[in-house]
Amino acid sequence: MLDRLDVLVIGECVADIVRRPGAVDQVLPGGSPANVAYGLARLGRSATLLTQLGADENGRLIRDHLTAAGVRVRTDDATAPTPSAAVTLDGDGRAAYTFEITWTLAAGGFGTRDALYRYGPPGTAHRHVHTGSIAAVMEPGAGTVRGAVESARTEATVSYDPNVRPELMGDHAAAVRRVERCVALSDIVKASDEDLEWLYPGEDPGKAAARWQATGPALALVTRGAEGALAVFRGGRVSIGAVPTDVVDTVGAGDAFMSGTLHALASRGLLGADGRERLRSVDAGTVTEVLRHAAASAALTVARAGADPPDAAELEAALKRI
Template sequence: MSPPTAPRIRVVGEALVDLVGDTSGRVFTAHPGGSPANVAVDLARLDIPVTLHGRIGPDAFGRLIRAHLAGNGVDLGGVVAAQEPSSLAVATISGDGEAAYDFWTTGTADWQWRDGDLPDHLPADTVALHTGSLASWLPPSATAVAALLARERIRGTATLSYDPNCRPDLMGDRAGALSLVERLVSLVDVVKVSQDDLAWLLPGQPLERIAQRWLALGPALVVVTLGGGGAYGLNRTGNVRVAALPVTIVDTIGAGDAFTAGLLAGLYRSGLLGPRGRDTIADLPAETLRDLLRNAATVAGLTCAQPGAAGPTTADIRTLRAEPQTK
């Protein structure tokens, strides 16, 4: 366990329950999830000190979420005891392991941010803040999240990270969604986005061109995950591509979140987060950036090799690296 004074990453956003259906479509298993909560859990499993700021309800699903977070080592000091019920994401898995989602979110705990639920400024031990997904673009929480990012961008003491994790069925008008997403992109230092998100937000445009467009908005680093194709990263020194970890896919639930956690964990361990992180990340040489993305792809790949969203532990990764590689 890390000492209480260790620098930490804070994650803001939803913690919900994924109801994952079997192939019959009749039996569903409850898995704690939500993109920000997944990132927090995966960081904790990688031995990175992490605090979640979210709203969790009092129902049976809320108790399940709390137990899952705490059991994996996530600090719950930023969690608000909400009175609304938990949000649900119903996931169905295709034959190739890809997950499709339906959401139950109206009137649920995640979207009801009130004054005081989020801090006016982050504690001094914070080296990075990550947010994204539903909490970053569903009202009323989106306003509070954007305001926190804007305050922290001005303060400049923590590296800011964002993953839009788009859900077109919930985001409404594409142009409005793009405007909101790009506003948040302009406030942060690190952007991780999937190629599917980009295909919906800016259809028909090459991902390299969109990455350049977003880098020009202000981030130090833009990373696009490509599913089985690996990942693409761009900073002001240039761009790199890395391959996906070759695994037998069980399901892809939480793969993007695991990639984000792997990337943030790599930046944390390299001392690249905090007040001087922005310029350093922007100027990372290609080989260093490639190593960071490879590590993130490893975390994502190991997540796909097992059911549910919880990613690998540090020990799992050490075991993988100790195994003899076959050609």
């Protein structure tokens, strides 16, 4: 039986309108934070998603998808349509996005300390909070997200994935400041090499991750596609290669990496306020094992269409094969 860890994910849901060469458009549930919540629930973790959904067909599709996996979905009273993104896949399965999205998550007390208690199972508090992507940079909702994260830090660990979408980031210098503020509030940060190239053009991703780690996070992770992943932590740096797989598409790969990371950290008692000091003292062997879990989760996801992360049995079987 899994150790008890309640995770509060704060962020957007997006209806992905997937366009493949020579195929009919397909609408799939998406949104980076929603994918992380879904991935955690698939792995048997207790997950609540605080988000916005419109009262439309796409909103119903996404809610049904999440709740079927066991995610508790909590929404504000937004009247805007459910956000959507046209996802165009090239011949190698790489995804490019065009968004139609607003993010107005109402304050309504979400930024107060009791957010940890209001949205989870009765009688429990969330011990970890995850956010990122559009939700952490697009105003006015981003201010609500930052307030909730700031208030949660005394009782929960925090993870953050900027999941950079250049067309939604606004002014570059201002976007970098917003991202770095979120990084400094976090215990775990994850970014792709493409994210870091946009944020810090021409800088080595490992150096950027080391600089982030020095500002507060215990663990800074960088995904590098076919080149694997690296982690920077107080004790140094470790890298692993990519898990060999046949890529169908890359939709949701980074989110599966994130949910795999959190699952592995939780299994080792490294999340929650009571695990923060252990996380700060983590050793290279443990970090390598966490990366293996994360990379295997991502590899299983890219081997099938859409953001379809593995369940616990699939992940365990994949780890045995590696």
